Amino acid sequence: MQDTEELYREYSTQVYKFVYSFCHNHLIAEEITQETFYRAMKSLHNYDGTCKVYVWLCQIAKHVWYQELDKQNKRQTVELEESMLDTAATESNFIFAQDKMDLFKQLHLLDPNTKEVMYLRLTGEFSFREIGEILGRDETWARVTFYRGKQKLMRGRNQ
Numbered sequence: 001m002q003d004t005e006e007l008y009r010e011y012s013t014q015v016y017k018f019v020y021s022f023c024h025n026h027l028i029a030e031e032i033t034q035e036t037f038y039r040a041m042k043s044l045h046n047y048d049g050t051c052k053v054y055v056w057l058c059q060i061a062k063h064v065w066y067q068e069l070d071k072q073n074k075r076q077t078v079e080l081e082e083s084m085l086d087t088a089a090t091e092s093n094f095i096f097a098q099d100k101m102d103l104f105k106q107l108h109l110l111d112p113n114t115k116e117v118m119y120l121r122l123t124g125e126f127s128f129r130e131i132g133e134i135l136g137r138d139e140t141w142a143r144v145t146f147y148r149g150k151q152k153l154m155r156g157r158n159q
Contacts, residue, residue, distance in 0.1 A: 004041045011057055012037065018134070019061050021124025023068070032068060036061040055136055062116065073104070106156050114149040121146050 015036055020029040039060050040047075047056055107118055116135065120126045121142075126134070131142040 004037070004044065007040065007053065007057075008037050011054055014054060015057050015061050018058050018124075019065060021126060022065050022119055024123065028068065032061060032064050035064045039064065051136060055134070058134060069104075073101075103153070106153050109156075110149055110152060114145055114152070117142055117145045118149045118153075 012033060016029055016033045019032045019036070020026070023029055023032070036057060040057055043060075047053075107115055110118065113135070117131055120131045120134065121128075128142040128146070129139045131146075132139045135142070
């Protein structure tokens with residue numbers, strides 16, 4: 001196994017791009033990338049070599065991102081409640097925020113593989129081939145998983 005400095009030099013740009021595909025915010029992507037390598041350094045002894053180092057680092061980054069999402073969702077809920085008390089938001093903005101919140105709640109309920117494929121495709125705009133490569137699967141698996149996830153979301157919205 002490489003030392004942590006060498007790991008950082010080799011993979012930090014790729015991990016940053018992976019994280020940026022989720023958040024579309026340079027500051028958050030940098031922060032999550034740093035946290036990813038910090039956690040990787042702390043758990044280096046747990047890495048068993050069953051997957052590529054890049055995949056392992058992306059899994060850590062994904063978990064850090066999900067934790068950040070949970071924090072943001074809690075903050076948005078508080079901010080939304082406060083803004084409704086302070087001033088009446090326009091009806092269309094409120095409906096859009098609710099729809100967006102509902103969509104992410106539905107995404108959060110999907111199985112981990114489907115959720116990850118959906119996030120990579122929708123927010124990261126990765127190709128199915130790239131998604132397959134990131135997740136250690138093939139392009140066809142990524143396509144089918146995305147399609148099935150989309151169908152689950154549509155069924156959930158129609159109920």
